[in-house]
Amino acid sequence: MNNKLPIYLNNAATSFPKPNILGKEIAEHISEIPRHPGRIGSADMVNKLQLCRKAIARLININNPNQIVLCKNATEGLNIVIHGLKLQKSDTVITSSLEHNSVLRPLFLIRKTKKFKLVILPCNTEGRIIKEDWQRVLDQYKPKVVIMNHASNVTGAVNDISFLFKQAKQKHCITVLDTSQTLGLIDVDVNNLFADIIVFTGHKYLLGPTGTGGVYINKNIDIQPVFVGGTGIKSDLLEMPPEMPVKLEPGTPNIALFAGLIKTINWQKENPVNLEKFLSLTNRLSEKLSENGMNTIKVKGERTGIVSFFSKKWSVDEIGYILNKNYNIICRTGLHCAPLIHKYLKTYPKGTVRFSLSRFTTEEEINLVVEAMKAFQ
Template sequence: MIYLDNGATTFPKPEAVYEAVDFFARHKGVNAGRGAYKSAREATAMIARVKAMLLSLIDAREQAEVAFTPSVTIALNMVINGLKWQAGDVVYVSPYEHNAVLRPLHLLKKRIGIRVLELPLDNDLSIDLNQTAEMFDKEPPKLVCVTAISNVTGYVLPAREIFMLAKEYGAFTLLDGAQAVGLLKIRFGQVRADAVTFAGHKTLYAPFGIAGLYIKNGVDLEEFIVGGNGIKAENPEMPRYMPAKLESASMDSVAIAGLEASLHWLKGVNPWEHEGKLVRQLLGELKQIPEVILYPAPGDDYCQAGVVSFNLKGFRANEVAAILDYKYDIAVRAGHHCAGLIHRHLNNKAFDGTVRISLGMFNTKNDIDKLISGLKSIDRNVLKNIDKDILRGNC
């Protein structure tokens, strides 16, 4: 299989990650923070060590703390629901946001009556900072949510510039780093975020089951998910201090061991440079196919991560993905990618979304060559051999 769906999860993982997960599960996979015996102490120490590595990764030492969660969706829910809301509070989101942000906000809109507004786009679908400033002035924000990288077009959003504008009104700023932490060089102090979320299984090349958030020192969130965490178990209240008040339930110490291995591995590679070379090749080749409709990121190369969306004239997005899988064993993503707002601006309703290529450290030039060859020779007659349930699928 040629795997080109790294935006969903990076695959494969570095060999060191598989080895660390296997070793820890077999020899150290006990419940951290729940016992005074040696293995429990070692698991607890490992978790503290990984948090320190994560703080170093985005230059957040002495500026923030890390709270672990089972997924970035839970991390985003904890931040959004951890704020104190009143009816009429204004939230701004970029049109590139994922449903992990949009759906919690939609629920608050229904239950409390908050208002959710979209940041404005320029003609090239970049964020219009001048209009953004005008909107903030007319309707000051309580919360501003921005994804670091679009999981649809690969656009690197101007998060710092947006957050600097938001801070003029005292807004809470939330950066969704699911597609970015480990790939982009994020500096916590410069980006002006109060919280940055991350997903271990994406650009950090760790296993599923470990994610979390960086939370700025001095920021306090209300508890959203509560339960046991091994601290003062006789007290029905969660600890009152951060980040312990955000961490309930047993930690997935096996996944965290895999994250530790991936963080060591990332020190010796440059994913941004590797993906950059491949995405430039991919875009150049796709532009040579007359039937291809491209949806590139606006701006220069710095604004384009290794995620590219396109469509093929005469095919629905899911049909292209199904043929590539069936005939060429090439795995891509088709549909709306859990980010419905931006597809309205891409004007791709006739295609039912887009075909998305998302690159990773283990992709090669040869993968791109085979993809392009498959697209150039794609045959609609192949569809009759593919299960109709697959062709109806969309996500």
């Protein structure tokens, strides 16, 4: 059996398909006369970037779009934040074993020179922070910064960030939330989540192009520039202008891609995801894999469209290769750039096979995947 059309189940890496309007919008902008957003005659270009900030601001429920810095992805956004916090030896940072290397690697790099204390919390077998230990951890370590993801990119389990960050704010911590796996799929409200900083990407559940992302930064949090250079305004200054967002946005932005992101965000508003159907297909796939003898990472409660599993008979790489070659099913295998969680899931060092659904995944596709997986019983 080889499906005529590919079945795409790697949306946790990047979403596919994209709304048709995306390619059209990008193509139109690429064909336009280029103008730098900071220079005379470029009001339309400034407007596109500001429209993108406003679209994101509405999504996360903030009033001032200028607190949103646009960059090329969540990895860059996290580096801007983690480096820009200017951590010192006297500081403590708490993060978790759930995190992507986009969080872990910047922290480990900076710790080499700054010598701050880094506390990495364990997780349970679903891929969630253990809430019962949280108050004790805050009291014990008195962190300056807490950095967590909203949902695991390995298991899809959504953390109770409202609970965790509310208590962290009561201890005067700076709270940083990575929403790479949630924004565009489930509700992300700055006020309800008690997040000082929210990092996001455009190419996953916002359905935008790769090369788009950003960071919301509360006006009371000082992030120092990591990248510096031309801004097109205040060029007499030999340091970056102090105003947001230009303070953290040197160089020429990719206006065409952000114009496309505006279109996909607006498209989503007009075509809201059927979350009940989406999660029903996710849960059904997880159950069927378990019935077929796979060791599935079981997730109860709020989740995204990720199903992770492994087999005692087949390696994860073998499963992924055969699914791709023989059944035209595209998925992801390995550690998924989040190595620490696998030690708690008992899937280290080989990792898991990860299916990740999108709003476009159909019941027929899930049936075909379930049928294909019988080859590994």
